[in-house]
Structure formats: structure tokens, C-alpha cells
Amino acid sequence: ANILEKMRICSVPRFVRIIQGIIFTKKKDPKLVVTDLHFGTIPVRLFQPKTMSCSPRRGIIFYHGGGAVMGGLDCYHNVCAFLARETDSVLLSVGYRKLPDYHYPIVTSDCLNASIHFLKRLNTYGVDPSRVVVCGDSIGGGVIAQVIRALMGQKDLPQIRAQVVIYPIIQTINFQLPSTQQNKSVPFLTWDLMLMFLCKYMAIDLSWQDAMLKGTFIPPETWMKYRKWLSADNIPESFKNKYQESQFPGPFNEAAYLETKHLFDVGNEPLLADDETIAQFPDLFLVSCGQDILRDDALLYKKRLEDQGVPVSWCHVEDGFHGAMVLFDKQPFSFPCSQKILNAVVSYIKGL
Template sequence: MLGSRALIFITICILAVSYISYIKYPEACDYPLGIKAYYSATKILTFLADLSLRLGGKYLTPYRISEHDYSAPVEGIEVSIHKFGGVKTTVITPTGFGDNGGESAIIYYHGGGWALGGIAIYAAYLKKLSKESGMVVIVPEYRLAPENPYPIPFEDCLHATLAFVNIAKTFKVNPKKIVLAGDSAGGNLATAIALRLTNTRNTKLNPCMLNVVYPVLQMSNFMLPSYQQNRNPPLLTPPIMAHFFLLYIGLEKETKLITPMTHNLHMEGIKDEILLKRTSPNWIPDTYKKREYEKPKLRPTENEMKLLKTYKKKLQKFANDTTFAPLSASDEELKLLPRTHILTCEYDILRDDGIILYERMKKLKLDVSQQNLEFGAHGLLSLYGAVTYDKLDNAVAYMISQMKHGLSKC
């Protein structure tokens, strides 16, 4: 029999976990239990990450020790491990690929804020994506920040991509039928690589298509409508996004920069006003601005502002680096991008990053399409193949159809 003290302790623990993991979902987010459990577990990990940091540990430790491949083998799918350009890379191939007319490939760069993730937690999603699309899926396991800060993750992905293209035919892949794809930070990497390849002479690869899912595309505007409408989303808050930016650029310990960044104070005094115009809320159609806005609750302290003065120019330099922040690209650079499809989620701070890219490309009369999931939150697509949710299945089916439409033009 448990004593009264033990029962009180257990009760307190249950109440604490319930409080920490509670998420108030918008009415449109009619998720099944499996998806809600994922978001609640992630919220607990975020709490533990903050606690680890306060206790002198590393912010990423709770996330990384929880990473595990829970996916079951998928019938009709073969998985192999290779090294392309010195980068460990997973190749997911539909059985019989190449014998039944298949010749297309998706090079997929995983998300995780450049500091987390990998094939382990994306396995179910990418296996099903390969099976449903009938395409080979190539997944570079790029080195992660902060141990390997920018530009190392980008360079790993670029090297793996070019190395695969050189031997694509040995995998029965037509080098002219390749889609560059990714979600979140992986969407950032995919877009940056597409910009690098299409704006470089004598490149070994002219990608047929770019397909990005709620991509991170800028660090200059934390006050876009989607940031203000989603202060407490199921996943990825503005402070967490700012923290991952700092991890990516090697400023892991400078967490006092987070609050000033979420107020856009890191961009004050920037001389290049063209950059601010490229990430302006004026690009966002009014239909996305109807939901209620909420300003940041925390105000920067005096010590935080002093630290910002030390790093402001460095942060502005990164914000204006096309490889780091693709929305900083000029119209001339964007004009060279291949056919592009952009998927965004309504309940996601990164929604407007994708919308701005879409609107800018559309104004330039480029071949671009967009789908915004009215029921979607950040991270949702990574659960494709792991849970059953008809709306998600239909959304991915449409995305695949857009990829096939783009590939048909190459």
C-alpha cells in the first residue's frame, strides 16, 4: 500500500505533467489522439529543455535523448545507407523502382531547427512519401548545430546532393527529374540550395522542382502576422524559433538575445532597407490577417539590450545572407528558381515565411503554387505515415500531385 505522502507526490506529479502538456487546440485542429499525444510530448520536452538550460545543462539534451525510430517496416519499400560527398545518407526506394517507369527522386532535407532530427524521427513519413509518390527519397544526415554551426549543415546537404546527382543513374534516377524538398529548417536548406545551384554557373544540377513545407526563410521579422497570431501554438513559439537561430549561428550561450529578437530590435538601424521590404507584412494577403493578434509578453531587460549591441551587426549580417535567410534574395535571384510548391499551416508562426515566398514569386510571374492547411500546425506532416488522419493524408496526396505535375515539365 502506498503511504499518504507517496499518493500526494504522485498526484502532484500527474497534475504538473497535465498542466505542462496541456494545449488548447483551435476548433479547426480536430486531431486524433495520436497527434495530440505527439504535441503534448513535445511540449513536455520543451519544458525539460528550458529546465536543463536553467540548471546549467544543454538545451537540446532532452530532445536528443528522446529521438527514436518508432516506424514499422513498410511493405514495398527498401532502405539502404550510403555516403554521398562524405555525408551519411539514407536512400528509400520503392520496390521495383525503375522497372515500372519510375525515374524521379526527392532529395529531402529534414527539419529540426538545424539542431535536431534525422532519419530516426522522419522514417515513417519518408517511407510512406516514397511509397505513395513512387519516387526514390534521398535523405542526407547533415551534421547538426550548435556543434556544427552554419554553414556546415548547408554545406553537408549541398555536397551530398551534388555527389548523388553524379551517380543518380546507378539508382535508376534521371538527374533531370529531381525535386529538392524539406520541412521547416529543411525547407530553409532546400530553398538555399536551390538558390545556390540556380545562381551558379556550370552547376552540376539544375533541379526540376522545389517543394518546401512550412519553411524557415527569414530572421529579420518576428512581427509578421503569423508570429503575432500564434504566440501559443501546438508547436514552435517565437522564442523557440529565435533560440534555434542562435544555435544555428553558433551563439548557443547567448540566450539573452532571444527576447530582443522577438521584438525585432536586432534589426533596428539596419542600413539595407530593401531587406525589410522583402520580408514585409505588406506581402501577406488580407485573408490571413483576420485572426486576433497578440504582442510579446516579455520586454527586453537592460542587460539583454546591452548584449544586443554587441551582436546586432552580426545578426543583421546573417539576416541578409541568402544562404542563411533565403527571403533576403533579390528578385533577380528568385527568378532563377525552378517550379516551386509551398505548403504552409495556419497555426504556425512560419506560415507567412512561405506565403511571402509565394507572393514574391507570383508577382514575378514564376511557376509557383501554394496550399495552406487551415487545420495545420507546425510539425504536422512529420506524422504522415505514423498516424491515421484523413485530412493529413489528403493534404500530402495533393502535395505529391503537385510534385508530379512539376516533374512532368522537366
């Protein structure tokens, strides 16, 4: 993909999506009615159980992962069908726009706008307004917190009942957490790939990657303000095996900060929101994976919400890795952890 991009034949994101389209084929589920729609310019896919219900159903709004490069309605079709069928819910999958044509903050804005459109029309889809769940993995999991914050000011909309967050990317400031060191070479999200996706989405030149890794782009006063939420001190000792604490952040580089300062936007960094805002977040069900470079993002989010009294349920899958869930039906590439994650999500949602 990199060679083709350098030859100006095909960009990395488009090449990845071509391969993805070959591997991930959607299956028809006889128990569901599946409808492709557009909410304005945003493609969405609606999954509705065929059986009649005597009362409004639970609603799920799903934001897929893929680092704003891959993923999509077709890639996550079977995951969404499984969730809708097994929880007897109406599920809306949001096909937000991606790289290379769209950059930050398009993922958040598309997910927010599609969610507002859906929430305003719950009666049309037979959804109980008191039982709407937002669910997502990877970048989709991180977007959940951003969407929830934006919805807090809209009192005319139904409140989100719970958030189901699966191995999310929650922060883009501290890249020296234990899991970043321990799992930097573990597929499918390696250190290099994560930084490439992040820089491309945030429109940051790749030459600033080293400054981001070492934290030299972080102003000292900013780190003093936010380290209580972002430092490795918040990670339990049991997760620090072979972790070597580094001098973080490194010597401040103002030029690096000026090129990356939009990473500190509170709208992009839910952990940086004030305590009063965090305390208003809905119940959280969190999935973390032991072999995931983003494991500690999940742990930071867990602690931040718990400290403000938000009810948190946690499922840690020690043999899980980033992106495992989407492989649940891709034999022979499915793993026990793939089904374990989905079963845990289904069990939690059915309990609401």
C-alpha cells in the first residue's frame, strides 16, 4: 500500500479498503430487515428484527472502528446483524466519511449528526427513547465520549441510557503508557500504524511522529494540569509487567506543539473534560484487551468515570487484541476472544 501510494497509483486508505472488501463479505440474516439510508450526506444502515413486538424495542447506535481509514457499513455488517438479532434491538450503523478525502473532525461530526437524526425519529423506528445505547470499537469507541458530551446540551433529545465502549482510542497525548510499550508490535494495531492513522486523520505531517511519541509536543503547564488523568500512575500495577517508566514528557518543542496543538482540543480529548461534565456521563460497559496497544486508554477512561461516580462494568479479555471483534465469523481467522467480546456486549445490553 505504501509503495502504491508513493507511485501515486492508489492511496493507502483506498488500497486497504479494496482488500477489506475482498475479505469481509456480508451475510443475509433471515430474522432481520436491513435498510440502507442516507441521513443527509451520511450513509447509514438500519437493522430491524422481523418479529412483531408488543412494545418499543431497545435502540443501538453503532460507530465502527478502523482508524478513519478502514471499516465501514459492509465490514461491520455481520457484527451489527449479530448485535441486533441477539439483543432484539433496532440498530443504526453509521457509515461516517473517511480518509483520504475527509479529515478531523469529520468522524465525530458525522456520528453526532446521524445520532441526532435517529434520536429525533425513534418513534418512526419503534425504539423506546429510554433505552438507547451507543456502541463502538476503536475510533468508534472514542467518538462515543465526544458525541455524549455534545448531546448533553440538547435537552430536547432522549438521553443516552448507556455507552458500550470496545478497545477505544480515548486520548492522543500520552504515547508512553505501559500497553503502548508492551504491545507496540502486536497486530492488528502496531505503534507505527497507529501513529500513521492518527497523523493522516489529524492532518499532521509524519515528520512529527517522534515528537509525539516522546511527548515533546506537550507544553509543561498542560502536562501539569492533565497528568492526574493521563499518566501511567492511573494504571494498576498488575498491568505494568516489563514497563519501563521513561522521562515523559521530553524537553518541550514549541514547533511540534504548534503543528499538533489541535490534539489538545477538549472536544477531541474526553478525559480532559471537567469533573462536573464527566459525572453526567451515562453508564459505561467497557471492553479492554490484554494484547492491545490501546489497553491503557480503556483503563484511563474507566478510572476517570469511576472517580466521578459513573456506574462502570468492565470486561477485560486477556487474550484479546485490537480489532478482534470484527473477526468473530471469519473462519479460520476467528479467535475465541472474538466471540467472547461479542457475547459480553450482548449480555450487558440485554440486561438494560
